[in-house]
Amino acid sequence: MEDELAISVRGLRKAYGDNVAVAGVDLDVHRGEVFALLGPNGAGKTTTVEILEGYRRRDAGEVSVLGSDPGSPAADWRSRVGIVLQGTGEFDELTVGEVVRHFSGFYPDADDPDKVIERVGLGAKAKARTHTLSGGQKRRLDVALGIIGRPELLFLDEPTTGFDPEARREFWELIRDLAAAGTTIVLTTHYLDEAESLADRVGVIAAGRVVEVAPPDRLGDRQAALATVSWRTPDGTPESAQSATPTALVAELAARYGGEVPGLTVTRPTLEDVYLRMIGH
């Protein structure tokens, strides 16, 4: 079981009429991995994920999720998969506690509802009707419902949209917890810092195809790209140079200035730079 793939996709295709949403996606996600799917709107992220979740039928390709074809899954498959969709419905008239408790009844090995509510940071809102929650709080409820069944595999479709920075950090902690406990996580996001901070590997999807899959620090040969060294001359003029050997350049500058180099920075292309280049900007 150790080295088994949680998800394996070969040649996945899906078209809506003449509009080809997914044009041959290949993808492997290992068990225990946090995998981020990045891509612009309309690139086929959500279609791909919803096929993996068993919501949509595919036109062609091989798909295996936890050993089952999501189009005709094994009996217990749904209880092993947790899903946090993009913008799903609320149960306006019910309280947070009622909803989470109700959904826990669907799973054979559900987690304790109160514990899960606490864990997603809604402890103080357990008795509140869901329609009184803020956007970010509703999203936490979505996450609670996604993890209540203690899934082996958790899908998160743009989970932190609408979160304030503090809530996002807290959410990232939760994801790290789940990953540390062995949950495989597939995440789509618009936030590159989120992918960089959470994901073991990132897949970039553009125009219905996977352009590249790599750990975030290696995407687009990031670590091999030229570094930019910037500093200020004694009269305050900004100066910068591209270098394949930035350490040598910094040493030389240090020697030239006899110690501290004013305004020194060394940068490599950010994930965003690489990503924007990959999706064709």
Added chain:
Amino acid sequence: MTTTTKPAAPVTGAPARRLGAGALALRQGRLELTQFLRSRESVVFTMGFPIIMILIFAAIFSDEIAPGVSYTQYFITGMIATGLMTVSFQNLGIWIPIERDRGVLKRYRGTPMPKWVWFAGKVLMVVAIGIAETVLLLAVSVALFDLELPATAAKWATFGWVAVLGVTACTLCGIAISSLARTARSGSAVVTPVALVLQFISGVFFVFTSLPTWMQQVAALFPLKWMCQGLRSVFLPDSFGAQEPGGSFELGRVALVLALWCVIGLALCLTTFRWTTKRDG
């Protein structure tokens, strides 16, 4: 958020404590009922409408339709039938599109909940509200307008099966018609005119035999007319059977047409029901 975690997969081979089918259905029914009772508009509309109508009718037609038989005794049958149609057909035809549009149904589909449980929950809710609403209507009519309740066990039995068959047919048709609405808002626009026209042509607001013959024949294609007719056999003296279009209350035909609509409704549900909106593919 706490950092306590549980392994994603069960550590021991402890038997899964999955709820039984009956328990799943009952708690789904309770959840649906709770949601209904907490939305004040639907409670007032569903429970109050038939009572308001009987109050108006009793005020307008205060005399007798035949010696010793008040108009209320006649119109109560239409109000009971309308009430049953409101809680089933209209209630579901309006609410399901809203739930579908909000993504509530999609969320359920992402859980291991067996599909039938959701339908069972709706049916239990309809039955509970239907009983409560009918009892209330009868109580008000007995208290204010000296309504005579059925005197024999046979009449109560007829009341029972006409109500059950009628509610079943209307529930299935309500679920089926919910798929016609493309958005949350359009459910009421699709359902209300159908219900209103049926009420006018089926003898709810007028003495059925006073309607034009062609209208009676159109009404005979749909369940409401037969529900009213079956209930007339319960609340009116047996001698009134001779005034029906068929020369008797035709209970056999009542059962046949209602059962046929159950089959049609079920077939439509099975072939057209959607868990997601059209734009969700």
